[in-house]
Amino acid sequence: MRAEYDSKANAVSISLVGAERAERADQVHERAIVALRGNGPVELQLLYPDRGVDEPLAAVARAYDLDSEALFAAVKAALAAPDRSVTLDVAVRSPA
Numbered sequence: 001m002r003a004e005y006d007s008k009a010n011a012v013s014i015s016l017v018g019a020e021r022a023e024r025a026d027q028v029h030e031r032a033i034v035a036l037r038g039n040g041p042v043e044l045q046l047l048y049p050d051r052g053v054d055e056p057l058a059a060v061a062r063a064y065d066l067d068s069e070a071l072f073a074a075v076k077a078a079l080a081a082p083d084r085s086v087t088l089d090v091a092v093r094s095p096a
Contacts, residue, residue: 001070003078004085005049012046012053014074016066028063032056041066049079 002015020042022035031051035043041064046056053075061068070090077086 001074001088001090002085003074003088005078005082007082010048010050012044012049012075012078014044014046014071014078015042016044017042026063029056029059032060034060034064040064044071046075049075 003012005012017037017040020037022042023037024035026034026036028034031047033045033047034041035045041060044060046053053072057071057075058068060066061071067090070088073090074086074088077088080086
């Protein structure tokens with residue numbers, strides 16, 4: 001997963017899948033747009049993260065059955081390193 005915070009645009013972009021090009025987009029929340037290829041999300045755009053990220057990220061996670069903890073970690077990392085790309089490895093949870 002790759003995340004980037006564009007401080008001039010005040011937006012976070014999270015690439016969920018390699019370099020696949022999106023075919024269409026779905027606005028899941030007034031500040032969250034998901035780019036889709038087939039039925040699956042390939043990228044998330046979070047607008048105005050300074051207004052809060054909990055509600056839009058939760059809406060995206062619910063709509064596409066994504067790991068909300070991983071999305072929050074990606075946004076947090078991107079906001080901590082503005083105008084740079086951050087890469088996160090997200091593994092499947094180990095059984096308890």
